[in-house]
Amino acid sequence: AQKVTQAQTEISVVEKEDVTLDCVYETRDTTYYLFWYKQPPSGELVFLIRRNSFDEQNEISGRYSWNFQKSTSSFNFTITASQVVDSAVYFCALSGPLNSGNTPLVFGKGTRLSVIA
């Protein structure tokens, strides 16, 4: 069975600090996709990134970066120079296998990030 673990329930940082959100996943599939979503207080899940299991290159998008390590089954998310607007609940999710017609997302329990001014 697929499983996503986000061990950090809540993190609080001061504005401009860097923060890393951890994500560890379990799957028996050799091919799969990983995602990060942001959920602000309004409730809508906002898509941040998708990464397939073939691509272990790290990715940077502005202040956001992602570190995918297949060897440790981790897909960690770093926010550099955090801002108050980054305050939200962040979810890591897993989907696959790539040869399946049904693509539900399996989510972790989320990490609540509070950035204090």
Next chain:
Amino acid sequence: ETGVTQSPTHLIKTRGQQVTLRCSSQSGHNTVSWYQQALGQGPQFIFQYYREEENGRGNFPPRFSGLQFPNYSSELNVNALELDDSALYLCASSLEGVGETQYFGPGTRLLVL
């Protein structure tokens, strides 16, 4: 491009009643998935619709049912509401295919008293 929309935004029902939630998919998307998010938890997959047919189901009882219409919009119906059905219900649309990114609507907050 129109994003995913859901209605209503909030709903209060009593135990035993029935509820229908609605979702309009993002322009160009033909697949709709529904998730239930209890307070403090991650979203849980209910089911997915593609070409007006159920295309996969999570661990939810049959009193959770759905429809997809020719314009790809969708409904989630829940019969015989229970207190534990109180949650945020999220709809996501995507293109068909494994690993396609799912884009979520703002959700419907359901409270069962």
